[in-house]
Amino acid sequence: MDKEMNYGNDYKFIPATSIGSGIGIDVLPDLFCYTIQIVNICLEGNPETGDFVLVDAGMPGSADEIISVTENRFGADSRPKAIILTHGHFDHVGAIIELVNHWDVPVYAHQLEMPFLTGKESYPEPDPTVEGGMVAKMSPMFPNEPIDLGNNIRTLPSDGTVPHMPEFKWIHTPGHTPGHISLFREKDRALIAGDAFVTVKQEYLYKVITQEQEISGPPRYLTTVWEAAKESVIKLNALKPSIAITGHGLPMSGELLTKSLNKLVNEFDQIAVPDYGKYVNKKLH
Numbered sequence: 001m002d003k004e005m006n007y008g009n010d011y012k013f014i015p016a017t018s019i020g021s022g023i024g025i026d027v028l029p030d031l032f033c034y035t036i037q038i039v040n041i042c043l044e045g046n047p048e049t050g051d052f053v054l055v056d057a058g059m060p061g062s063a064d065e066i067i068s069v070t071e072n073r074f075g076a077d078s079r080p081k082a083i084i085l086t087h088g089h090f091d092h093v094g095a096i097i098e099l100v101n102h103w104d105v106p107v108y109a110h111q112l113e114m115p116f117l118t119g120k121e122s123y124p125e126p127d128p129t130v131e132g133g134m135v136a137k138m139s140p141m142f143p144n145e146p147i148d149l150g151n152n153i154r155t156l157p158s159d160g161t162v163p164h165m166p167e168f169k170w171i172h173t174p175g176h177t178p179g180h181i182s183l184f185r186e187k188d189r190a191l192i193a194g195d196a197f198v199t200v201k202q203e204y205l206y207k208v209i210t211q212e213q214e215i216s217g218p219p220r221y222l223t224t225v226w227e228a229a230k231e232s233v234i235k236l237n238a239l240k241p242s243i244a245i246t247g248h249g250l251p252m253s254g255e256l257l258t259k260s261l262n263k264l265v266n267e268f269d270q271i272a273v274p275d276y277g278k279y280v281n282k283k284l285h
């Protein structure tokens with residue numbers, strides 16, 4: 001069955017990195033965030049009990065690194081119960097086929113993300129003309145064709161529960177992609193935000209390299225429906241998260257997170273929405 005899986009024809013290693021690359025952060029005892037070049041993966045689960053889940057699957061070519069990070073934390077030959085995808089962009093599914101082959105675990109994503117994970121539909125082309133810096137300009141080289149996970153991909157349950165993450169609920173946070181989700185745990189208000197908002201200005205190469213912490217909307221060059229993206233940030237802010245792991249940038253917590261998210265909501269059009277770009281005026285459908 002694994003034979004059915006394949007990446008798109010434009011799949012390739014992307015030579016972009018940051019000072020955070022290769023660094024892991026214990027955000028909470030059961031929440032570990034690790035940076036692969038310019039994107040974060042998250043391991044949810046307590047190393048003492050050994051049950052855990054991987055959220056997102058890194059950059060192209062990073063499978064060996066993800067496996068060794070996982071084994072360092074959970075022990076030799078450990079494997080997650082499942083892989084949960086916040087969305088299917090190349091930098092969040094870059095190693096997924098090798099990981100599924102190695103671990104033989106199910107992958108879950110939102111129903112509206114399925115066309116991009118089953119080889120049926122490409123994401124809209126990234127927009128190199130969007131207001132922003134070098135990463136935006138580089139974006140046409142990013143893999144954009146859909147990957148096909150065959151029968152290894154499953155739809156998240158419609159009741160908001162997350163398989164193998166019993167304390168978490170998934171929250172639909174579209175705008176960056178149609179089926180983008182975030183994960184939230186009520187008891188300590190921990191949020192895994194994916195790219196619904198990020199803590200680094202991802203369009204600017206020097207900010208990506210230095211990981212200068214600054215709240216930002218979703219990465220601009222790949223965000224197509226800004227009104228929905230704004231609604232999603234409002235939804236997440238209303239949850240009053242105490243700590244957030246975002247798809248890009250350092251984890252943010254406490255007062256800084258509260259203030260930054262409020263600011264992002266109040267000034268979304270100035271902070272997040274680019275002044276120009278081909279998806280800027282696209283309305284909610």
Ligand SMILES: [Zn+2]
Pocket residue numbers: 087089176195219222
């Ligand atoms: Zn993305």
Ligand SMILES: [Zn+2]
Pocket residue numbers: 039089091092195219247248
């Ligand atoms: Zn991303």
